[in-house]
Amino acid sequence: MPTGSSENLIIGFDSNEDAAVYRITDETALVQTADYITPMTDDPYLFGQLAAANALSDIYAMGAKPITAINLCNFPGEGIPNEIFSEILNGGASKVLESGAVTVGGHTIKDDELKYGLSVSGIVHPDKVVRNSSIEIGDSLILSKPVGTGVLFNGVKKGALESKWLDRAVQRNVVLNKKASELMLKYDANACTDLTGFGLLGHLNEMVSSNDLSMEINALSVPYFEKAIETSEQGYKPGMSKDTMRSLEKSVSFDSTVSEAYQWLLVDPQTSGGLIISIPEERTDDLLKELKSDDSPEAAIIGKVTEPGHTAIMVVSK
Incomplete structure (x- = not known):
């Protein structure tokens, strides 16, 4: 799959890292990730919290600070009350707020199986990105x-x-x-x-x-x-x-x-x-x-x- 290239791309598609990292300035890099899940609990608010915490984790693993989040919603068109969807989104929003980031939008499509997650962006100094591969003997x-x-x-x-x-x-x-x-x-x-x-x-x-x-x-x-x-x-x-x-x-x-x-x-x-x-x-x-x-x-x-x-x-x- 062609992915393009850029001298500012620090971490991209060709690695096993947890998120992509793109240099904006000499002091700031953008960290981007997306993740969503199916329910593990019958509590919609708790499910929303879990999905958001899960999506935010990639940002934290890179040593970055989350700044914005976008809801990704695959919701059935019928059979589930709208109140359930609201509770899921409220649960997710609570964790985004706790992280210090802001929810800036979202996208919803109809799906037979309920899924929810977020696309999250964060920031980090380009020289302070924590990779998953930089282990050393004796660690x-x-x-x-x-x-x-x-x-x-x-x-x-x-x-x-x-x-x-x-x-x-x-x-x-x-x-x-x-x-x-x-x-x-x-x-x-x-x-x-x-x-x-x-x-x-x-x-x-x-x-x-x-x-x-x-x-x-x-x-x-x-x-x-x-x-x-x-x-x-x-x-x-x-x-x-x-x-x-x-x-x-x-x-x-x-x-x-x-x-x-x-x-x-x-x-x-x-x-x-x-x-x-x-x-x-x-x-x-x-x-x-x-x-x-x-x-x-x-x-x-x-x-x-x-x-x-x-x-x-x-x-x-x-």
Whole structure:
């Protein structure tokens, strides 16, 4: 697909980064992204909040500040009261306001399946863009939110799990990654990405794939939502997890001690998941302490960047 070129394009279509970055001046670059999702909850306001938080996360992962948002709405033409649509938009608007950005418009089309999200623009200094690929040997890897919304959603959908467990996870994930991003910048992290649809290992693979480096991940150090492990043990893995696992066959190795339940949770798709932060070891404890005392109490060191090994990512259980 022809994409065009520009000397001002810092990050474009040909990379695995979380958003595009375009230089406006020597001091300012525009960061652009778009994302939208289907409902994970029956609460329309909460769904709107989740969709907005999810779309804003790409901006935060790049170390940028969101400034404007445009609603993207795929709404059924009949069968759903207009009040539901209003609640979705109000939920989204609440998170945009919380981020400090402004909602400047939107576009709606008719669709049999309800979907909602946003196109978000942000700003960052061109020399201070945080990429997902700039990891360094010895870096600690920190995850700021728990994992497991995909299996919880599937468990609820199949009638095997009470919805309250999913609701609790959604309530956690509507928390913006704003504070985590600010702290990541404060402690001068080397790299960052946000955890969404490709699961933890999928996004870690994006971080390591353009480097001649490896990672070691401890499955037992990863934070998981309550009931996520039990639900995974019962086999309620989303279809997207299977696709991700298949795509990682040549990149990821699991130690024999890592159970299947944990393996599947590590590729579990997330919606508005946490930030994965790669930071030099000497600054790790200070960052982790502030994350935990702020709005990321579950934040944890989940692994490290290592010298090149026989596989890009080695998952252990210890």
